[in-house]
Amino acid sequence: MGKVAVAFAAAAVVAACSVAAVMVRRRVKSRRRWRTVVEILKEFEEGCDTPVGRLRQVVDAMAVEMHAGLASQGGSKLKMLLTYVHDLPNGTEKGTYYALHLGGTYFRILRVHLGGERSYLDVQDVERHPIPSHLMNSTSEVLFNFLAFSLERFTQKEGNESNSQGVKRELAFTFSFPVKHTSISSGVLIKWTKGFEISEMVGKDIAECLQGALNRRGLDIHVAALVNDTVGALSLGYYHDPDTVVAVVFGTGSNACYLERTDAIIKCQGLLTTSGSMVVNMEWGNFWSSHLPRTAYDMDLDAESSNPNDMGFEKMIAGLYLGDIVRRVILRMSQESVIFGPSSSVFSEPYVLRTNSVSAMHEDDTPELQEVARILKDLGVSSDVPLKVRKLVVKICDVVTRRAGRLAAAGIAGILKKVGRDGGGGGGITSGRSRGENQMQKRTVVAVEGGLYMNYTMFREYMEEALVEILGEEVSQYVVVKAMEDGSSIGSALLVASLQS
Numbered sequence: 001m002g003k004v005a006v007a008f009a010a011a012a013v014v015a016a017c018s019v020a021a022v023m024v025r026r027r028v029k030s031r032r033r034w035r036t037v038v039e040i041l042k043e044f045e046e047g048c049d050t051p052v053g054r055l056r057q058v059v060d061a062m063a064v065e066m067h068a069g070l071a072s073q074g075g076s077k078l079k080m081l082l083t084y085v086h087d088l089p090n091g092t093e094k095g096t097y098y099a100l101h102l103g104g105t106y107f108r109i110l111r112v113h114l115g116g117e118r119s120y121l122d123v124q125d126v127e128r129h130p131i132p133s134h135l136m137n138s139t140s141e142v143l144f145n146f147l148a149f150s151l152e153r154f155t156q157k158e159g160n161e162s163n164s165q166g167v168k169r170e171l172a173f174t175f176s177f178p179v180k181h182t183s184i185s186s187g188v189l190i191k192w193t194k195g196f197e198i199s200e201m202v203g204k205d206i207a208e209c210l211q212g213a214l215n216r217r218g219l220d221i222h223v224a225a226l227v228n229d230t231v232g233a234l235s236l237g238y239y240h241d242p243d244t245v246v247a248v249v250f251g252t253g254s255n256a257c258y259l260e261r262t263d264a265i266i267k268c269q270g271l272l273t274t275s276g277s278m279v280v281n282m283e284w285g286n287f288w289s290s291h292l293p294r295t296a297y298d299m300d301l302d303a304e305s306s307n308p309n310d311m312g313f314e315k316m317i318a319g320l321y322l323g324d325i326v327r328r329v330i331l332r333m334s335q336e337s338v339i340f341g342p343s344s345s346v347f348s349e350p351y352v353l354r355t356n357s358v359s360a361m362h363e364d365d366t367p368e369l370q371e372v373a374r375i376l377k378d379l380g381v382s383s384d385v386p387l388k389v390r391k392l393v394v395k396i397c398d399v400v401t402r403r404a405g406r407l408a409a410a411g412i413a414g415i416l417k418k419v420g421r422d423g424g425g426g427g428g429i430t431s432g433r434s435r436g437e438n439q440m441q442k443r444t445v446v447a448v449e450g451g452l453y454m455n456y457t458m459f460r461e462y463m464e465e466a467l468v469e470i471l472g473e474e475v476s477q478y479v480v481v482k483a484m485e486d487g488s489s490i491g492s493a494l495l496v497a498s499l500q501s
């Protein structure tokens with residue numbers, strides 16, 4: 001071999017070696033980065049762990065807090081608000097009634113026609129629109145003028161057939177925020193939740209604001225009841241099945257209400273109702289217990305929210321927040337490693353990842369997780385995200401949703417415990433009866449409503465599975481969870497109907 005050839009061969013060997021070295025270094029680096037990401041996931045998963053023992057502690061804490069909230073004003077983070085609803089619709093109602101529902105993401109208007117028998121419930125003309133985002137931090141005047149205008153359009157469309165005698169229309173206002181009621185048809189806003197921020201409205205009578213706006217437009221509509229969405233769902237549940245004693249909403253926000261004996265509402269002594277009971281709006285979104293598995297991501301979410309130190313339970317289980325918890329975990333991973341390529345800064349934007357995208361990614365059953373790839377691309381992640389990273393995203397969605405579903409189940413079991421329907425001896429925590437005393441387990445229906453529950457199968461499955469785990473196979477046979485589509489609005493209209501009969 002000539003000298004030139006030797007030199008050439010040597011250079012080729014050196015080049016090959018350095019390419020190999022670069023590749024090895026890259027591989028080692030990428031393995032190290034991947035290990036970091038896996039460690040972040042592991043730590044997050046451990047932080048979100050909800051073994052049944054911990055869930056039972058949450059159940060007990062919920063029941064104890066309910067008791068404290070009923071004992072005195074401000075006795076607990078659970079407000080346990082009076083609703084002045086003591087008789088629920090029973091199927092004998094007749095006539096045509098309206099509901100306007102201001103939720104967290106949508107507002108709905110509908111009309112129901114009732115024929116005096118349970119089977120004759122005709123829900124007509126359901127209108128559902130997203131709430132324009134500028135309304136969420138406008139003024140009360142702008143908000144209520146908008147609602148009145150929407151109602152006007154709705155009634156104009158129906159022409160004269162539904163209101164042929166020209167009688168005043170009776171309306172339920174389903175208002176999905178905490179209200180301190182003074183009667184079934186009046187009450188003041190305690191605070192905003194779910195990102196709404198119209199501060200001058202706090203302390204104002206909500207029904208009066210709507211009635212004023214309707215009068216200003218010359219509409220012959222009477223606001224006959226102001227109803228929390230959970231109470232609407234309970235009303236529809238009860239209308240169909242009188243064993244319904246609890247209602248829960250899992251939507252943009254979350255909350256529960258239930259039927260309580262008036263003598264157990266100690267903070268309002270002497271409260272008399274014909275039925276001996278009253279629906280209590282728990283406002284469980286504000287529940288807190290040291291047993292809740294809280295991570296650094298939850299703390300950051302809370303600190304950066306519009307209502308820090310408030311609605312801690314809601315921030316772990318409700319639709320507005322699940323997407324943002326997932327986003328925060330992805331953001332941390334992408335800061336520690338370049339797994340999402342150079343455009344990973346898209347995850348810096350709060351609430352850019354919505355819970356409906358989380359549900360679509362979580363439930364992606366395509367072999368290559370194409371739906372996950374599509375959603376990441378739509379968010380602005382420019383590089384092709386490898387399959388193993390897509391799997392990682394699905395896993396994060398799973399951890400967040402599993403924790404939410406299981407904590408939601410613990411919340412429900414806490415209410416069942418308080419009312420003595422958890423199989424633990426019959427009398428609830430105030431009865432003084434001990435566990436194991438022989439009491440017939442009563443059939444109990446829990447009405448559930450809200451987009452998170454209706455549209456996110458995995459959330460629903462985790463919740464239902466955990467409820468059986470907590471209550472045990474035998475007791476859970478007596479607990480029926482029933483979905484109430486549009487229950488909040490329909491049920492509120494039924495409630496107004498029951499007030500007239």
Ligand code: BGC
Pocket residue numbers: 103104175176177178193194228229230249251252253254255256283285314
């Ligand atoms: C509100 C509740 C409401 C729940 C579900 C919460 O943010 O405080 O009043 O029932 O969301 O919509």
